[in-house]
Amino acid sequence: MSKYYVDKFLYTTDRDPDLLERYKTEPAQYLDWWEQHLGRRLGDSDAETTSWLAFTEQERTALIAHDYVTLFELGAHFFLSLTIYIGIYNDDYEAVTGPLSFQREYRDKLMHWRGKTYPSVIC
Amino acid sequence: MATLAAVLATTHHPFYLKLTHLDPPEKRIPQAAEWKRKVEAYRETLTAANPDILVMIGADHFHQFFLDNYPQFAIGKAPRYDATYYNEIREFSLPTFVLDGHEELSQFMLEGLIDRGFDMAVSNELKLDHSIICPIITTRPDADLPVVPIYTNIFVPPLPTPQRFWDLGRAIREIIEEFPSDKRVAAIGSGHLSLELGGPRQFEEHGPDPEFDKRAIGWLAEGDIDGLLANVTRENLGTFGNATHGFLDLVTMFGIAGPIKADYVDDLDLFHTREAYITWYPNGVER
Numbered sequence: 001m002s003k004y005y006v007d008k009f010l011y012t013t014d015r016d017p018d019l020l021e022r023y024k025t026e027p028a029q030y031l032d033w034w035e036q037h038l039g040r041r042l043g044d045s046d047a048e049t050t051s052w053l054a055f056t057e058q059e060r061t062a063l064i065a066h067d068y069v070t071l072f073e074l075g076a077h078f079f080l081s082l083t084i085y086i087g088i089y090n091d092d093y094e095a096v097t098g099p100l101s102f103q104r105e106y107r108d109k110l111m112h113w114r115g116k117t118y119p120s121v122i123c
Numbered sequence: 124m125a126t127l128a129a130v131l132a133t134t135h136h137p138f139y140l141k142l143t144h145l146d147p148p149e150k151r152i153p154q155a156a157e158w159k160r161k162v163e164a165y166r167e168t169l170t171a172a173n174p175d176i177l178v179m180i181g182a183d184h185f186h187q188f189f190l191d192n193y194p195q196f197a198i199g200k201a202p203r204y205d206a207t208y209y210n211e212i213r214e215f216s217l218p219t220f221v222l223d224g225h226e227e228l229s230q231f232m233l234e235g236l237i238d239r240g241f242d243m244a245v246s247n248e249l250k251l252d253h254s255i256i257c258p259i260i261t262t263r264p265d266a267d268l269p270v271v272p273i274y275t276n277i278f279v280p281p282l283p284t285p286q287r288f289w290d291l292g293r294a295i296r297e298i299i300e301e302f303p304s305d306k307r308v309a310a311i312g313s314g315h316l317s318l319e320l321g322g323p324r325q326f327e328e329h330g331p332d333p334e335f336d337k338r339a340i341g342w343l344a345e346g347d348i349d350g351l352l353a354n355v356t357r358e359n360l361g362t363f364g365n366a367t368h369g370f371l372d373l374v375t376m377f378g379i380a381g382p383i384k385a386d387y388v389d390d391l392d393l394f395h396t397r398e399a400y401i402t403w404y405p406n407g408v409e410r
Contacts, residue, residue, distance in 0.1 A: 004190055011189050014210055042191075068321075078321030078365055079278060080185055086214055103326040110323040118322060118365060122280055123190060 003075045004123040005039065005053045009063060010080040012038045014087060024088045027064045069109050075119040082106065127299050128307040129172035130403040132343060132376035133165070135181075135257035135313035136396060137215040145216055154393060161391050161400065162261045168387045168402040169262045171409075172309050176225050177263065177270045178232070178295065180312030180375050181254025182277045186211075187246070193279045194244035196291065198236070199251075199272040200229035206251035206259075217253055217260075225269035228302055232271055235298035241291060254372075258313045275375065277314070277368040285355045288371040289348060292378020296405075299379075310379045314372030316340070316397050319364040326395050331364035336390075336397040339370060343377055343401050344388040351377070373399070380405055 013019045013034070022030040035055070042048040055063070062070040068085050072078065086102065093102035142152055143159045152158075186208045188194060206220040236243050251272055259266050273295070276282050283291075299308045316339050317332035324331040342351040351374065360367045380403035387402040 007190055011185055015208075017209060017213075072321065077185070077190075077278070082321035082325075083185075083210060083214070087210060090214070100326055106321070107323055107325045107327070112323075114323040118361070120280075 002053060002055060002059065003077075003121065005055055006059050006063065006071065006074065006076045007080055007123065008039065008053070009034060009055075010076065010084050014080070014084040020084070020087055023084075027066065031060060031064055068106060072110055072113070073119055075121050077121045078118075125176075125299055125302040125304045126307045127296065127310070127379070127405055128174045129169060129309045129408065130376055130380040130405065131165075131169060131258070131262060131309065131311040132373040132380075132399070132401045133258055133261065133311070133313050134315055134373075134396065134398045134400075135254055135261075136393070136398055137211065137217060137253045137257055139257065140218075140260055141216045152394070154391065158391055158393070158398075161389055161398075165387070165389060165400040165402070166262050166264075169309060169311070172404065173307055174268060174309035175306040176228055176308045177268050178228070178273065178299065178308060178310040179255045179258065179270050180273045180275065180295075180310065180372050181252070181258075182314070182369065182372060183274050184252050184254065185278065186252045187250055188274070190279065193276060194274070195276045195283050196236075196241055197244035197246060197249075197274040198229060198233050199224065199246050199249035199274075200226055200233060201247050201249060202226055204249055204251050204270065204272060206256050208250065208252055211253050211256075215253065217256060220251075220256060220259065220266050222251065222259070222266055223269040225271050228304075228308070229271045231302050232273070232295070232298050235301065236291075236294055239294040239297070241294060254313050258311050262311060275372055277371055280357070282357050282368060282371065284357055285352055285360075285371060285374055288374040289352070289378040292375040293381070295375070296379045296381065310376065312372045312376040312379075315367060315369030316399055317364040318366040318369060318396060320366040322365045324364060328394060329392060330395065330397045332367070333392075333397065335363040335367070336399075339373075340388065340390055340399050340401075343373065343399070344385045346381075346383045346385070348377065348382045373401075376401075 316336040319325040319331040
């Protein structure tokens with residue numbers, strides 16, 4: 001398991017509107033590209049890379065499915081996860097079911113965690 | 124020496140501008156007018172202090188700082204600071220700013236904090252996010268004063284202890300009052316009461332823990348640091364809501380003010396959060 005790598009994916013993707021659009025519309029292809037490029041990059045240059053970071057299959061599957069419930073349960077950082085999926089889904093939900101409807105659905109899908117100790121976000 | 128003109132501890136609600144100004148009146152939430160009135164009244168507590176420089180405490184929300192290198196405490200030292208990230212414009216409709224810095228006070232603050240045991244990270248190219256821009260919008264919308272930004276870690280556990288956030292405030296107070304200048308310095312910090320983000324208690328009718336909110340406002344209003352430190356630990360903060368650690372930035376503001384009663388206390392119960400607006404005048408203020 002690599003919480004850090006999942007968080008790195010969420011962080012680097014949400015910083016760039018073009019990357020976010022690719023993750024929204026073609027998540028599997030985007031994830032493959034990301035692993036070969038941004039995922040390996042250390043800092044801001046392709047000249048310096050990290051060799052050993054990798055996703056588990058469960059993490060890859062969850063990221064491709066935009067499955068924020070599984071990501072929460074794996075310990076992805078709650079702020080990064082909420083922010084990126086709001087970026088992907090908020091406008092579409094708002095147009096159909098009104099303001100904050102995506103955020104409420106997000107909450108409700110996590111309701112089985114209410115009253116329990118949440119998974120740790122420590123990497 | 125410089126004068127500490129006022130200390131402001133405020134929640135930051137990134138939707139304030141959108142919900143009270145940008146949305147057309149017929150689309151605004153029912154509390155929009157009351158919220159605007161309360162914010163404008165709070166703004167007067169800063170205006171009355173007649174500040175020349177703003178020391179601003181906040182937290183980077185994974186904008187410039189990430190988990191490859193996340194500082195516990197950091198200070199900006201730059202002549203100017205760009206502000207507002209693309210995803211904050213996208214989500215909150217926040218405007219961009221370019222704020223003037225005050226490099227002399229930044230350097231004095233950095234050295235003073237290191238002398239007092241706070242080995243700060245320093246950034247000479249810092250883009251500010253909504254933890255600082257929200258209070259600019261609410262308390263100084265003209266954005267006409269130079270700032271000294273100080274960031275704390277409220278997101279990446281293990282965080283510094285609540286005692287440490289208080290001690291940071293005490294140190295900042297000493298350094299402001301030793302700054303060789305005739306300027307009036309106001310300190311403004313933003314954070315949260317109980318808050319849930321990305322969890323099963325987010326976006327409900329009230330904040331996730333109204334009882335915590337009531338007690339938290341009480342500790343700040345009454346100057347009760349002993350009560351606060353007896354009841355708030357870095358371990359239990361998450362039980363009040365998984366993002367309640369933003370309260371620690373209000374503890375730093377309390378530390379700058381010291382263990383005294385607040386001069387101005389207001390709050391507002393909103394969907395998802397309770398807002399708090401607190402001001403201390405440790406050296407008094409002319410009304």
